[in-house]
Amino acid sequence: MNMDREAQLQARLDAADKRLQALLHGISHDLRAPLRAIDGFASRLSRQLESAGDPAAIESLARISATSARMAKLMDGLVELARAGSAELRPMRVDMSMLADWCASELQDAHPGREAVIDVQQGLEVVGDERLLKTLLAQLLGNAWRFSASRPQVQIAVTGTRNDSGLDLAVRDHGVGFDMTYAARILEPFQRLHGSDEGAGDGIGLAIADAIVARHGGHIRAEAIPGEGATFHVHLRDVPIPGGEQ
Template sequence: MPTAKSKARILVVDDEAAQMRALCDTLPVEDYDAVGFTDARSALAELQRTKCDLLLADLMMPGMDGIELLRAAREIDPHLVGIIMTGDGTIATAVEAMKAGALDYILKPFKLSVVIPVLERALAVRRLHLENAELALRVRERTLELEAANRELEAFAYSVAHDLRGPLSVIVGYAETLIEDHSAQWPDQPQQLAGAILASGEHMQRLIDGLLRLSRFGRQPLSKGPVDVGALVGEVVDELRRQHAGREVFVHLGEIPGCVGDQALLRQVLVNLLSNAFKFTRAREKPLVTVIGWTEGRETVYCVRDNGAGFDMQQADKLFAAFQRFHDSDEYEGTGIGLSIASRIVQRHGGRIWASAEVGKGAAFYFSIPD
């Protein structure tokens, strides 16, 4: 790409030798480097040897015309910009030139005052193309760096969580033994302290298990295929009914289209969302859970809605972060990891996940799976 210290290099190709030489002699006066040829093959050989910024080619030439030359030149350098010179200025000519990748065309005979603005516009477009390509490359490199960092972070989290399980199990086990064997002889305060140690240890075990699950779902390879999401929803609802056998939860299942994805992982998304719906409708006299789906553009959207506790949408930006809880643990059990897992699975499918809610009036969770 030409910089402030380098001149743009123009490749001039015209079978009329006098026309070619005139341009090559004149363009350096306007602060361009110019190299000229009277046949397309020689011009392509030059382009193979040396970078050029712009091709200025005659339309009608023997052997290979300007449009064919431009196509061949752009195979060598996709960022090369082209301008066609022609004495046959028809709409068909212009359309054909544009299809070949030409940015503009110039009618013969022409004046240098006409040519220079066209060259400047074309070179400005080339600079933009090169800058965009460089930006895209930096984005790809940065994405690869972030993916590598995420993999390292997941591996670290897995290693730390796995290593913590051993000593934590010892703490919880000793606390249980002390309470079972000696609490009857203790006064109230030691009993309460030992109970607090046991409860905190068990809570930390649940957090570590959640961290391990989150790490596993982040690293587990996708095994995609057709998924009958409606059947999966039915299976999960049946399981939750058995787990909540003492409650009557009304579940409405609407149209639920299928999709292409990892069946086991998408089932986990439904388990997490529906489990929350059952849990947070616990205080409702008539708990209602609705599951529907629809096709929208090139993705399938699913919605799990409940009439439960809801949450404040001002905190929605934290909703899918690990270990975030919007409700008192004394009222609703959980570690705050389920939505993080659901979010990670959906994102690995290239989809989106979001929610809407109102405190005391329920919540709706949406996720999409692209075609």
């Protein structure tokens, strides 16, 4: 009887998850068309107004385009957040050092004029979903990079220690840091402790990171000193490989 009830509950959860994924796909897909249209009209009007010499109108249209782009990015983040919390895990032994080096290279390629030193401890491994863990590191390193924007040089260190159940990981930066009074809010969606001029993003990245860590049976703890930097401590548990050995 209990097994039947568990099966029914699981079926209801699976159905709810499918509805959520369909809703998110619809939101993302159906809202992109009007956003593209808004951006296209704004760009066209801006080109037409260039000859009229109306800088105020051109600036307003540029703001419309920027807002459309921000909304599109927010939709991407919301879809990624939902996927992080519900995507099927495909566990394997993952080289976290390689993924961190990969994320560091992507950041440096995207900002070739920025001086940066990103040190990654080699030999860090955990059993988990490689795609989600790559996203986790991309969010954490991207966060550290953004909040180091005011520094002459970006300095990030990725270190870790294996334990009996998984991996303890730390991502440390020397950016602007934050007040620990608000540490409990930092992993919640849309919570920003800084303005955009100090590196604040869309307020979803760390929530995505937290969801991925939770899927791996772990947790994130942040500590920081204003003006000196921040460290995100991540505990990841090895995910059992179905029918295999870790």
